[in-house]
Amino acid sequence: MYKPKSSLESPRFCGIRTFMRLPYVNETVEADFAIVGVPFDTGQSFRTGARLGPSHIRDFSSLLRPYNGVQDIDIYEYCSGIDYGDIDVIPGNIHRTYENIELGLEPLFNADITPVILGGDHSITLGSLRAAAKKHGPLSLILFDSHTDTSEALYGEQYTHGTPFKRALEEGLISPENSVFIGMRGSMVTPNDLDDARELGFKIITMREVRELGTDEVVRQIYERVGNHKAFLSFDIDFYDPVYAPGTGTPEVGGATTVQGIEFIQKLKDINFVGFDLVEVLPAYDSGQLTAIAASNTIYEMITLIALNKRRRVQEEKEVASLESSK
Amino acid sequence: MYKPKSSLESPRFCGIRTFMRLPYVNETVEADFAIVGVPFDTGQSFRTGARLGPSHIRDFSSLLRPYNGVQDIDIYEYCSGIDYGDIDVIPGNIHRTYENIELGLEPLFNADITPVILGGDHSITLGSLRAAAKKHGPLSLILFDSHTDTSEALYGEQYTHGTPFKRALEEGLISPENSVFIGMRGSMVTPNDLDDARELGFKIITMREVRELGTDEVVRQIYERVGNHKAFLSFDIDFYDPVYAPGTGTPEVGGATTVQGIEFIQKLKDINFVGFDLVEVLPAYDSGQLTAIAASNTIYEMITLIALNKRRRVQEEKEVASLESSK
Amino acid sequence: MYKPKSSLESPRFCGIRTFMRLPYVNETVEADFAIVGVPFDTGQSFRTGARLGPSHIRDFSSLLRPYNGVQDIDIYEYCSGIDYGDIDVIPGNIHRTYENIELGLEPLFNADITPVILGGDHSITLGSLRAAAKKHGPLSLILFDSHTDTSEALYGEQYTHGTPFKRALEEGLISPENSVFIGMRGSMVTPNDLDDARELGFKIITMREVRELGTDEVVRQIYERVGNHKAFLSFDIDFYDPVYAPGTGTPEVGGATTVQGIEFIQKLKDINFVGFDLVEVLPAYDSGQLTAIAASNTIYEMITLIALNKRRRVQEEKEVASLESSK
Amino acid sequence: MYKPKSSLESPRFCGIRTFMRLPYVNETVEADFAIVGVPFDTGQSFRTGARLGPSHIRDFSSLLRPYNGVQDIDIYEYCSGIDYGDIDVIPGNIHRTYENIELGLEPLFNADITPVILGGDHSITLGSLRAAAKKHGPLSLILFDSHTDTSEALYGEQYTHGTPFKRALEEGLISPENSVFIGMRGSMVTPNDLDDARELGFKIITMREVRELGTDEVVRQIYERVGNHKAFLSFDIDFYDPVYAPGTGTPEVGGATTVQGIEFIQKLKDINFVGFDLVEVLPAYDSGQLTAIAASNTIYEMITLIALNKRRRVQEEKEVASLESSK
Amino acid sequence: MYKPKSSLESPRFCGIRTFMRLPYVNETVEADFAIVGVPFDTGQSFRTGARLGPSHIRDFSSLLRPYNGVQDIDIYEYCSGIDYGDIDVIPGNIHRTYENIELGLEPLFNADITPVILGGDHSITLGSLRAAAKKHGPLSLILFDSHTDTSEALYGEQYTHGTPFKRALEEGLISPENSVFIGMRGSMVTPNDLDDARELGFKIITMREVRELGTDEVVRQIYERVGNHKAFLSFDIDFYDPVYAPGTGTPEVGGATTVQGIEFIQKLKDINFVGFDLVEVLPAYDSGQLTAIAASNTIYEMITLIALNKRRRVQEEKEVASLESSK
């Protein structure tokens, strides 16, 4: 059973910086989830530096504790988790990096270890989706982001942090009719920016609509859209308002609070997730570590979903077993 | 037609830092608005350094894109805009600086180019109002600020960032009965601080009242007060809560969110504005660029009002023309 | 009468940095309150550096002005206040530091000068409570904090910033049935973290409950609990959300806004407070001074309560005197 | 005649941030030199963010004044200079960026305007050398750097900031027997790192040798090597010790002082330079602006060389003219 | 006897921030020297913010210890020293500030308490010299600075941080033939910048000459020039290289090391100083506190000179007394 060092024995600032002080295991062992860093930032179009995102998030994450009060679960009572380290990226070469992401994640998917990926810029999600879809087929995509990232190209380049979901669609990795994008806002290049994404088949819930509809209604619409499909949750840290996440590539005013973001994830506990990522953390603009705080706590809720799911399965198995034994 | 470089061709981090990557044109050309920096901070009474405000705002503003979704307008479809550069200020000499501001803005007012001024500290607004009133007569002043800036003097000095509107009133530049001040809060020197401003004839809506009345009612009261008068919008960045704008001279807790501030401006689209400024940005306390983000996006909404106004006039002219041609 | 330098004569950035520019008087003089720094941080379990908290808070506090508009009182019309300087702590030795805190505060309590203590980490409150209880007997404790700080031990140590209220209870310094803890949240070490504190007799209102019940209901419950008991108000700056207070030891997402925190204190004006502290400010993570802004303004409201209380007593005495003279 | 704004009229902190407050002219006009930014950082292998280098250098450069006392010349008495703005780079695509660099510099070389290029990472020099060699043929390269940047590949990539001079050699852009590399130091990947570069034909003077030989002897060896060949000066800011230039990609202890670096350039006044660059400035690690100070002053000396060269030609022409008229 | 708190009893980070933890005494008591802050920065022409210099220097100075090993003296064995607090400046009004400086320093000069002044920008030295010359007549000025600060005007203003010594000369406050300026360097506005100062009668030793002549020869020339005249030592922190003092208004590469600067002051122990200042410290660019370290240690050496002088006088008096008693 892989779990964090106990803070009763070892102070939280001690030790090599793995996520939440999990054991660093770069193999496919008996685990339910694996933290995987993808420190790639060649896809960034404005500020750069997301390659230092994974180490920045790991650094703060040592403060996280195993019991999630809202979801009422001690994560490691049910789950075994590891920090798998980082995928070796090729700075400057996105295609070779995609290959490495696919190769790196494949054994995890095959071993039924759910990857929780730390970016890196948003271009990396295409690599993750390739690996996920290879195992699971076209996925529902639940995207929290201030942008749709469905442009055809940026400066003539087709593989960037502004284009992954256009490519994922073309490659058949995601099923648009079961996908939802939440949080879009900010000034746009053309009036068609959102409509283009809608025409691709994605459902878009702007940040404005989030404010008007309320969390519960948005969650309802997500469930309606995703249903029982296998899903991938991609969380761009710029979904949050810049005051919660100043350390990011393209901050937009008017974003969500961390309370909102975390509540969204908590309420998605019945979705059948096969993978998660959190991207676009840039330490250079994060002097007070606010972005690391937001990112760590958001990932913590993703892990909690994995634990809840595990508990459910364990209980179901127990019930089946007890039913069978009572026959 | 002067408009920003297209980000489809040129990445947003490329180029000399003008506001929103507009062409730098230091002459009165065919334009609807001009960004004008006034890097003066001799008027500051607590923290200083607002002289670096204009370059700090310009630096971040390159992320802004031309289409404003909420107002549904592509700014540069209707508007021509330039970055006029900075007025040469005289650090240490406020009177000579006022002369330069007046001399600098006069050609813009005469050419019907709406100035959008980047401070500098709040003392500069007196110079801008002098130039504006010379052209347009006494103006309605809509002030978003945590302080009224109507003191008689600071440390015996009559021309500072705490006194511009007392002076403007004495000089007949503004019409108090058509002016509104929104956002006042914080500890005060004497119980009379707000009452003194009210006795000068200004309407004051404290931040507390903003929270109680709601945005729509406040906007209604502004319209009621301002009516059809020519108006000047002065926005002190400390109207925002310090978490949105840490980089400012005299931060006060309990301020507005950027969503609120932007919504206020958006709803003032039927006011007849002849000028705008945004003041009191201090980069030294803005390590994560949050203040630059707040300032850039607020100015963006001011420019949008200019574009909306232009579109309305164009459409009215078209309608008149079509009416006439159909006669 | 001890009061701050007037900003009409002396700019706010001038002078030795005392709290709110009060006179520095390291003796028990005729004063109603005394600011006392306790720059101790040996009790911190994650980030450290709270020893620089008092000077950081004093540094920003010079912006505070004497008139509190919401409470409608000019503090120094009724109150005499001093900055008493810092207690000499012994870094690395918590027991000798506790002795110094007790010895340092004792003359203040004996002279009926209400101490307003600037931490330092939360371990110092045990020392303050010892001094307060020696004079006043077991106290009601009103705690604003994201944690209960009632652990039995951290890493086997019984005297740390996570354990003061367990010790205070054991030592009979506080009366749990008249104490309330507000703001708990965040991931926990075990499911029992909150229940353990409840079993000790404390009433706990989690941050979640704060959001659900609203400020007024929470305040009502505090009054119900505390009644007329003599009370000590301990305010951990991490009660605030990290965006308002990034500079702290163990930040937790989902905290209060400064508007909420300040409103809580304002509404506790009828509680019979004998002492106050504000702890866990860490300048190293506070590049934009947001934490200093939050802390200064929070302490300002504590001082206002002292002034309100003094005014009430003065008025009562006047009424009594006038009654007597009219007999 | 293009020259900076006079600081007697306009304070140095006023105005759009061009290098040394030169006019921003994005055309080939009558000028002796042009500042050209190339904000490309896709080639960086460790820290990234050099795309913000040009604006960071420009920002500080406004402090530079026209008279160079050591070289005894008022630069703009002889020279006309412009800030040409930035080349549009393609983040993520080094080959298309190289094309843009070539296309962008070509008109300057053709108009005999010496480019002074602000990087960006060191990979961009290959683009600059292509443009320079197209006009001038194979060049002498004088490189100040802590690394030779002659690797065959980094992580399998042939076009990075560690490989430009290997490529430049293969493409016949530089003549190794007339080239010198100064300043190499630091830990190395293999014992052959320096020998490999020597085998390619380059002369290498390590930082250790610089300390042992002294500036004058090193300068003598440079002249001996370069002779009358047309030369390109490439200056990696990490030539300086990290205390002088903390804001860079791969800092190595034991570098030069700014006094040394500036003296080297001053003494190269008789070299026939056709172009200059200064690369690898990363603002994210430059909180006190030290790197911007070092970079600005180094570029200032490059411009001075252009002015000295111009003065010499003007004087020679005068002498010829006077000789002829006296015939 | 006024002396710092002992660090054997009170940790160095405890207490209100006075210089070197001296008692804060805002009266003329029995003391040999007084630290006086002048937080004025209206005279700054490039970066601003020196108003926070005094508190920044005081903050770090608590690390200084009483025994100066090189000079072999325990300062407070001979000296009584106080922190006098700050002069109330008038931001934005240099003339009223000069009056306050004069009024503030006069009692100190009259009580034979040597002022050691913390700037503020260099314009303040004119005020200090006025006060000093009123008591002592025209003074020798020993100036360590990268600039001569003898301009006629900046932007048409005659009272700025670039002009104090031109004014001081005109006002007869200093005797140029007994004054020396050390450390000039950097790019200049015109070739005449240094010659103009020389023509005013000042001796100038450029930084280059310092490097060539060596410390001892420079010191010899200073003694030769100053002789027995009463002298004022003005130290602009930009005398140091930017790596030692990044936090300053107009940093110039190629400055002195702190070892050099401190050695200069140590060797001036036989000069008859009547006052000292250290100016141009700007905290905003001093994230690592290097400038505060350099400034504190430099002031420490000034105080040591006062102590050495006192010891000499005490010993002379003793010798005279013993001679007399032995008669």
Next chain:
Amino acid sequence: MYKPKSSLESPRFCGIRTFMRLPYVNETVEADFAIVGVPFDTGQSFRTGARLGPSHIRDFSSLLRPYNGVQDIDIYEYCSGIDYGDIDVIPGNIHRTYENIELGLEPLFNADITPVILGGDHSITLGSLRAAAKKHGPLSLILFDSHTDTSEALYGEQYTHGTPFKRALEEGLISPENSVFIGMRGSMVTPNDLDDARELGFKIITMREVRELGTDEVVRQIYERVGNHKAFLSFDIDFYDPVYAPGTGTPEVGGATTVQGIEFIQKLKDINFVGFDLVEVLPAYDSGQLTAIAASNTIYEMITLIALNKRRRVQEEKEVASLESSK
């Protein structure tokens, strides 16, 4: 064979942050050296925060490459090295921490793995010396530091970062007649500070003497003193001048350059070292990572000494073997 990941395959910014990207192995395996963090800072008397030193140093160390050119050795050709992680410290309890250090290092000493310890404050060295002396008996101590750290007590506390070598002497862990302290400087509490240490038997070479004697003579004196004794090298980062190491607890002007510090270690290659530490790195004051650069490179030279020693032994064994085989 344990060695760093190759940067030819994996970019230097990839991966969990171990020192120099060594494998993280928390057991005693076949290795020549082990990096061990001791994140303890309860012993700090001025600034605090050294608990984050180990992770800060590891973070930058990924830039270090295996071949040391000056010593002409590829470290990992001869050496096997691991990152052992951190010792679990007890913040606030120095005695229990000492126990943990001893327990933690004991297996390494027993397995002949040389520990290279990352502090933490200087108090930790006492724990390391206890473990080392238990195995090796009283050791020669070579200390590079600006202070002697031989005080009897600080604020009455005997176990702090200012007292370890007084305690070590009393406990018989070090042999003063074979120990040398290099680099002392700065203001002192009493004239006896250095003499007290000399009277304890230590040889002290002040920083001033280092400048006067030169590196070679100082090295000669070290060898003379240490001879063949087993030695422990303790390196306080404040040996360096603050410009090279701003991030430290008690910075003193006038320190060594990194070139000097590194040269000292390089020249001690014939000393028989049994352990090393580097202490007092405080990230909070290290915004540009200069201290991490200095620390990483200094530790790199320590490791190189281990490799040189190993090579020597291997060669000696070979020679012996060849001699024997040739018999």
